[in-house]
Amino acid sequence: MSEVIGIKIGDEIFDLQTAQEKGLSGQEIIFDNSLDSLSIIRHSCAHLMAQAIKELYPDAKFFVGPVVDEGFYYDFKTTQKIGEEDLLVIEKQMKEIAKRKLPILKSVMSRAEAMQKFKDDELKQAVMSKIEGDSFGVYQQGDFEDLCRGPHLPNTRYLHSFKLTKLAGAYLGGDEKAEMLTRIYGIAFADKQSLDAYITQIEEAKKRDHRKIATEMGLFTFDEEVGAGLPIWLPKGARLRRRIEELLTRALILRDYEPVRGPELLKSSVWKTSGHYDNYGENMYFTTIDEVEYGIKPMNCVGHIKVYQSSIRSYRELPLRFYEYGIVHRHEKSGVLHGLLRVREFTQDDAHIFCRPEQIKNEVSNIIAFTDKIMQAFGFSYEMELATRPQKSIGEDSVWEVATQALIEALQEHKIDYKIDEGGGAFYGPKIDIKITDAIGRKWQCGTVQIDMNLPQRFALEYIDENNSAKQPVMIHRAILGSFERFTAILTEHFGGEFPFFIAPTQMILIPLSDAQVPYAKALREKVTALGAYAEIMDKNETLGKRIRSAEKQRVPMILVIGEKEMQNKTLAIRDRREKTQYEMQEEEFLNMVENKMKEVSF
Structure with missing residues (x-):
């Protein structure tokens, strides 16, 4: 099937009905397994699932049903109890509805009209309270309709290759103080072959689940008395981790990185200077000592800045490369904690490079070569994505251009086919994201290389140039593994616990x-x-x-x-x-x- 199901203009996607009504023309989106097409397919499949739930559980009320990395989901509530065994029943009803070949139609109503229409639906009222503006899109297929901005497919007949994957609980709007809703996840593709391949991958992933393997091999554990998201490394897991650290340390020393160590507890005043207090404070832990507030570090960069500031720096010293296996803490919600993949305490393979603007390319090139060496050692294929300047950003255009061009030239020097994430950079500089592919084809976001003009400015970092003038250095944040916890989880699933001899916890x-x-x-x-x-x-x-x-x-x-x-x-x-x-x-x-x-x- 090669039918057009949408129109893309820039980064925005429109369904056919909207495009026709507005007279829009742009890149045609074909019904296939491209990312843009899958976004429309899965969004539409979420509504198909909601319609099936409504027909099976007439008192059901719905919150939101977005597309996510793992497919789609819908949050809803009903007075009837729903268990894992009911997913097949809902899925069967979805297939029956899809065969009706229902047109999917969009209409627009004012806020007043929408408030009146959904006046008895507290979940829809909650959705509307979070949306700005005076108009709402409504999509209807058969007797089912819901608020949605789209885009959607033209007809339910396109939906035939889908699978409901799991049942979970979710707080309304992600607020732990709000009521608990039911969440059902699903996946959808343009064809049955792709769906079958995905299901096979999921079954293989279950066998390789790092939590299951860790229990069998005795790698790590968690203890309720210690706290959620706080891993306890058992001897075998600690040996595995230590071996990775040893290999990494040897390589860092050969590349002229200097070991440093910052404190894990710093006064809140320094986090206010860095901007973390205002922009990241809700993810941090704070305590008071002698009537002074302190923050437990969520990142290692401030400690490394203080190392840089410990001495007057000359241009002859640059680049300075500092590394630390720094323990950080972040306040993750309990609902997202997942083995070693998402924890509250973890250790980053962190490094920060302080250099002159003209040195950026060479430093990034060295990082790319280093990354390739590590990925080859573990048998990972990988891809890199360049994220450019977002609308909200700081710094002069000329500095952004130099930094972005340096990243591009470094990628080109290594003949890497990179993707571009337009406007996806941090507000303080462009970056390269490193995404690895494991043995069963899953992609993982691990390392990153970020150019930072913000923190050097906030902390007034300087070096003395060849003309004896004070200049501001560029700061490069660099993590290749990401964190030892997350990388260990990925490594465990990549090898299915069958670690190669050189890093096996027991040879x-x-x-x-x-x-x-x-x-x-x-x-x-x-x-x-x-x-x-x-x-x-x-x-x-x-x-x-x-x-x-x-x-x-x-x-x-x-x-x-x-x-x-x-x-x-x-x-x-x-x-x-x-x-x-x-x-x-x-x-x-x-x-x-x-x-x-x-x-x-x-x-």
Whole structure:
């Protein structure tokens, strides 16, 4: 099917009815799986779901039904209880309605008319209270209508490849003090093949869920007595994280980054200077000490600025590159917390570079090369997106042009096909967002490179140039992993817990057949530890088969069975989980292999 379902003018999308009524012409949007088309399809499917719910639960009232990254959802309430088992019933009703081939029609009414029409619907009243202006769009299909600005498809006949995915609770308007509504999520595509591929991906994602794998492998946990969103790293998870830190640290030192550390608690006055107090305060935690207010840092940049200010700086020193594995805290709502992907305490692989404007390109180019090295090591493909100056921004046009052009030239130098997010930059400077694709095709936003002209100005940062004049440096915010917590979650799901040898939390499990082989196993473990790897001895009083099965559940790369023969001959019987092979090897040869494997990847 290649029918036109909408018109795009600039960044704005219109449905066909609106375009025809207003005499608009622009880029035609075809019914396919492009982002613009999917936005219209999913928006329309949200209304189809609401119509099905209304027919099944006549007293249902609806709040909002937007398109989101994972598809679409609708928030509503009904006196009847709805469970996961009801999703199939609602989905079946959606398909029946779609087959009616109902025209989807838009009308516009004044605020007064809308208030009167929906006077008995408190949820619609709540929606209208959040919208400015004196007119509202209303979309109708059959007997169902709802407030909506659109755009929508011309007819329900286009909707045939959809799936309801989950049921959740959601506070009205996201306010935890308001009433709880029911939220149903769904997904929709232009064709059944794409839907089937998505469902397969979701099933695979469930198997790879980092929370499930973490429980099986003993990586991290959460404790209600400690608090939501505050991860507790268990030994194996801490070893995994430490290994990533070690690889990263070595690479940073080779690239002339200097380690620094700022306090986690800073006076609120400094957050007012930075602008975080006014613009980010609701996401911060505050406390009072000796009648003075302090804020727990949500970001590391202010601490690094204070390092810069600790000395008079010369142009000869620039660029200055500071890095810190900085612990930050952000007040995330409980409803969005999700394993390690969304937490309240996390550690950023943060770095800030202070440089002259003419040095931006070279610094960004180095960051891009560094990023590529890391992504290759973990087997991630990735893409980069350039976000340009938004309407609300600060700084001179000339500085924005220099910064943006420097980012473009750095991307072009590395022959990277980048996307442009027009107006998507921060108010203080343009940026590059790094998005990685995992083993099952999901995209994740991780790293970012941001050019900042705001904080140097707010803190009056200076360096003395070659003419002995004071100049303002440019500040580059740079995080490649994003945070160790989020990156660990992504890494766990990417590999399905089958971590490569060089970062595995446990490289091998040694299984002595009897107590007589335990001393040899301990001696071997010491040698392995000296090479930077980690070996665990499994000497429980259990059968060999049970111990091997237990070791396999931990997804370790290698299992070594040590019997009398192996101990006497200094040979090792190896089960290689990654290669799916079994073989024997002399101890010395094995240790050489371990040493090489631990060194085979560097950033």
